[in-house]
Structures are given as C-alpha cells and as structure tokens.
Amino acid sequence: MKKISGKTISRALLYIRTLEALIKEKRFMVSSGELARLTGVSDVQIRKDISKFGRVGTPRIGYKTVDLKNVLEDFVLQKDAIRLAVFGVGNLGTAIMKYPGFRREKLKIVAAFDKAKEKIGRSIDGVRIYPVEKGPAVIKKRRVDLGIIAVPEECSQEVADLMVLSGLKGIINFSPVAISAPKKVAIRDIDLSIEFLSLYCETRR
Amino acid sequence: MKKISGKTISRALLYIRTLEALIKEKRFMVSSGELARLTGVSDVQIRKDISKFGRVGTPRIGYKTVDLKNVLEDFVLQKDAIRLAVFGVGNLGTAIMKYPGFRREKLKIVAAFDKAKEKIGRSIDGVRIYPVEKGPAVIKKRRVDLGIIAVPEECSQEVADLMVLSGLKGIINFSPVAISAPKKVAIRDIDLSIEFLSLYCETRR
DNA sequence: GACTGTGAATAAGTTCACAGCT
DNA sequence: AGCTGTGAACTTATTCACAGTC
Numbered sequence: 001m002k003k004i005s006g007k008t009i010s011r012a013l014l015y016i017r018t019l020e021a022l023i024k025e026k027r028f029m030v031s032s033g034e035l036a037r038l039t040g041v042s043d044v045q046i047r048k049d050i051s052k053f054g055r056v057g058t059p060r061i062g063y064k065t066v067d068l069k070n071v072l073e074d075f076v077l078q079k080d081a082i083r084l085a086v087f088g089v090g091n092l093g094t095a096i097m098k099y100p101g102f103r104r105e106k107l108k109i110v111a112a113f114d115k116a117k118e119k120i121g122r123s124i125d126g127v128r129i130y131p132v133e134k135g136p137a138v139i140k141k142r143r144v145d146l147g148i149i150a151v152p153e154e155c156s157q158e159v160a161d162l163m164v165l166s167g168l169k170g171i172i173n174f175s176p177v178a179i180s181a182p183k184k185v186a187i188r189d190i191d192l193s194i195e196f197l198s199l200y201c202e203t204r205r
Numbered sequence: 206m207k208k209i210s211g212k213t214i215s216r217a218l219l220y221i222r223t224l225e226a227l228i229k230e231k232r233f234m235v236s237s238g239e240l241a242r243l244t245g246v247s248d249v250q251i252r253k254d255i256s257k258f259g260r261v262g263t264p265r266i267g268y269k270t271v272d273l274k275n276v277l278e279d280f281v282l283q284k285d286a287i288r289l290a291v292f293g294v295g296n297l298g299t300a301i302m303k304y305p306g307f308r309r310e311k312l313k314i315v316a317a318f319d320k321a322k323e324k325i326g327r328s329i330d331g332v333r334i335y336p337v338e339k340g341p342a343v344i345k346k347r348r349v350d351l352g353i354i355a356v357p358e359e360c361s362q363e364v365a366d367l368m369v370l371s372g373l374k375g376i377i378n379f380s381p382v383a384i385s386a387p388k389k390v391a392i393r394d395i396d397l398s399i400e401f402l403s404l405y406c407e408t409r410r
Numbered sequence: 411g412a413c414t415g416t417g418a419a420t421a422a423g424t425t426c427a428c429a430g431c432t
Numbered sequence: 433a434g435c436t437g438t439g440a441a442c443t444t445a446t447t448c449a450c451a452g453t454c
Binding site: 210212213247249250253263264265266 | 422423424425426430431432
C-alpha cells in the first residue's frame with residue numbers, strides 16, 4: 001500500500017463524508033471544484049489527493065460520487081465500525097458519548113470508565129460505565145480500537161499507561177498535558193485551550 | 206512584528222503553560238531538553254521556536270523560566286483575558302462552558318446562546334443563556350473576542366453569518382461541516398469524527 | 411470549453427551539524 | 433563539559449502551470 005500522509009487521510013475522510021451527503025441526495029457526479037466549495041479545501045489539493053488513490057475521474061465530466069467514495073474508502077476505512085472507549089465520564093466525556101456525529105460515521109462508543117463509585121454501573125445511551133480497574137479486561141472483551149482520555153489531567157498519564165497495557169493502538173488525549181507511550185501507540189492530542197488561544201493570536205496579526 | 210507561523214504560536218502557548226507550572230513549583234531555570242521531556246516537542250524544535258522571539262537563554266545554563274515566559278507572552282498574549290461566546294448549549298456546548306482548563310488560561314466564557322426557549326434566561330456557572338437573535342447586541346456589549354459554534358450542523362452556517370455580522374474576528378467550529386466567512390475572519394475547525402477516524406487509520410499502517 | 415491528472419516550482423516545517431559561549 | 437543559537441540540508445505540503453481527454 002502506497003504511503004499516504006496523515007493530512008491527506010484526514011482530507012480523504014472529509015471527502016468521503018461529503019460524498020455520502022451527495023449520494024444521499026441522489027447526486028451522481030461531482031467536480032473537484034464543487035467538492036472544494038463544499039469542503040473548504042482547494043480544488044487542486046483535492047485532485048492531488050485523489051490522484052494518490054488512483055485514477056478515478058473523467059476529464060470534462062468529473063467524478064462519479066459512488067465510485068470516488070468507494071476508492072477512498074478502500075484506502076482509509078474498510079472496517080465496519082471503529083470501537084471506542086471513553087475514560088472519564090465528566091462533562092466532556094459525557095458530551096463525547098452523546099456526540100451525534102459519531103452515529104453517521106463508523107464510530108461507536110462501546111464502553112466508558114470512571115473512578116466515581118456513584119457513576120459505576122450506570123449507563124449513558126446504553127453504554128455501561130465500568131470502574132477504571134476493569135479497563136484491560138473490558139477493552140479486550142469488547143474489542144476496543146481507540147481510547148479517549150477525558151479525565152482530569154492528574155490522572156491522564158495513569159490512564160494512558162492502562163490503555164497501553166490493555167493493548168490499545170491509539171489514544172485521543174483531551175487533557176492539557178503531554179502523555180507518553182511507546183511509539184507504536186498513536187496519540188492525538190486535542191488541547192482546547194491551545195486551540196482557542198492560538199486562534200485568538202491569529203486574529204491579532 | 207516578525208512573522209511567526211501558527212504552529213510556532215501553538216507550541217509557544219504550550220511552553221508558556223509548562224513554564225507556569227514550573228514557576229509555580231519554584232523552578233527558576235530550565236533547559237530545552239527538559240522542556241522537550243515535559244511537552245513532547247523535540248529540543249531542537251523548542252530552541253528554534255524560542256530563537257524566533259529573541260535571544261533569551263544562556264549557553265551551558267539554560268533559560269530563566271520567568272524571563273522565557275515573559276518573552277513568549279509578549280509575542281503571543283498581551284491581553285488580560287480572551288472573551289468567548291458559545292452558541293449552542295447542548296452537551297458539547299455545556300461541556301465547553303464547564304471545561305476546567307479555561308480557568309487557568311486566559312480564557313473566559315462571557316455569554317451563551319441557544320434557540321430552545323426553556324434554556325433561555327438560565328445560567329450555567331454564572332454565564333447567562335440568551336436567545337440567538339440577541340447575538341449581535343450581546344457580543345458587542347460584552348466585548349466578545351471569539352465565537353464557538355456548538356450547534357447542530359443545519360444551523361452552523363446561519364450562526365456563523367450572525368457571528369460575522371456581529372464583528373467577531375475568530376470562530377471555532379465544532380460542527381462537522383465547512384462554514385464560509387470573509388477571509389478576514391479566522392476559522393478553526395475542530396472535527397471530532399475526523400480526528401478519531403484519522404487516528405484509527407494511523408494505527409493501521 | 412471544461413474538466414482531470416501531474417511534473418515542476420515554491421513554500422513551510424523539521425532535523426542535522428556544529429559554532430560559540432561560560 | 434553542557435548548554436544555546438543557527439545556517440544548511442532535508443523533508444513534507446501546497447500551489448502553479450499546463451498537457452491530455454471527452
């Protein structure tokens with residue numbers, strides 16, 4: 001499989017989502033220009049990205065929405081659903097569990113974990129909350145793919161260690177501290193404060 | 206003012222946060238190597254970044270934590286607090302309003318907006334919820350710097366238009382669709398599904 | 411004429427290698 | 433010796449310019 005950068009993959013996922021919306025409204029053809037308008041990515045960038053996955057468009061006409069979607073999906077997503085586990089069922093953890101966007105995409109929350117006794121055993125939208133110590137067992141049993149850190153920062157490294165121990169291959173870290181893990185484990189940091197602050201800086205230039 | 210890239214700014218904000226923690230524990234000196242360990246950024250990258258802001262370290266010794274913090278802050282953040290308004294007080298909007306990380310940083314939520322009658326007039330953590338139509342007036346009156354879109358995707362463009370109209374210079378968009386705005390308005394998209402999906406792809410390579 | 415696909419040019423970002431300081 | 437600071441090399445990402453197709 002050809003080497004494709006993370007940025008291209010992210011954009012491909014965006015194209016897939018957009019194509020799905022087009023297909024739903026029975027649109028069969030689309031041009032890179034229109035995709036550009038819908039996604040905010042430049043048309044050249046879109047053609048460059050697509051060309052990495054194969055030659056799938058027809059000059060003068062554009063792309064068949066269904067074909068393009070299939071080609072992109074073959075490269076980036078073959079699985080039925082990606083199974084997620086949330087650690088920390090506070091405000092952010094709960095919001096993630098209820099995030100409506102996941103339903104449409106192939107993302108499924110299959111377990112949640114918390115330390116607070118009063119939360120354990122309860123369910124949110126049908127997803128059971130387990131004590132953190134049950135992590136490794138539940139993660140294996142429920143075949144979790146990715147773990148989400150939504151705990152207070154004091155605990156995030158500890159939770160990350162538990163995730164690594166449980167064999168998770170990817171971690172999304174919403175806590176505002178760096179976590180360390182063996183480099184075979186992929187980590188994505190989403191640091192809300194930094195996003196806000198840097199956007200603000202951008203407005204002052 | 207010298208041109209400094211968005212990536213460098215984001216990292217500078219991370220250094221500032223880390224320096225604040227060090228200062229709080231009475232650490233007066235720090236090396237690029239230690240900052241690297243604490244932030245996850247490489248030491249060379251850190252020195253390169255810092256060098257863009259001035260010559261502030263001493264060879265053989267390292268950086269004075271307080272001085273370095275001041276130098277970085279001079280470039281990226283002079284304001285007292287950045288004032289935010291949240292549009293959409295659902296699960297995500299509420300989680301953002303309660304996000305504890307903002308308290309430490311210079312980020313302050315000063316207003317919230319929603320369409321649902323039953324939410325209007327209520328407060329969350331002392332922040333009043335207004336009807337969306339009051340947007341322009343409240344944004345001006347409360348001197349809001351940045352707007353946050355946490356509404357269902359059908360409404361996000363409409364809300365974005367309202368923000369632009371109200372004179373906001375920056376928008377953080379949590380909805381999974383592209384929004385358009387005059388290019389003088391800075392936009393940051395945070396698309397949770399794409400983050401999760403792309404992380405998953407990364408684990409499969 | 412209106413699209414795709416792509417080599418070439420350009421720009422942005424990161425790492426290397428090492429000079430220079432104390 | 434042990435650190436900073438930085439030009440140079442390298443790598444990655446984006447845009448340009450245009451050939452090719454229907």
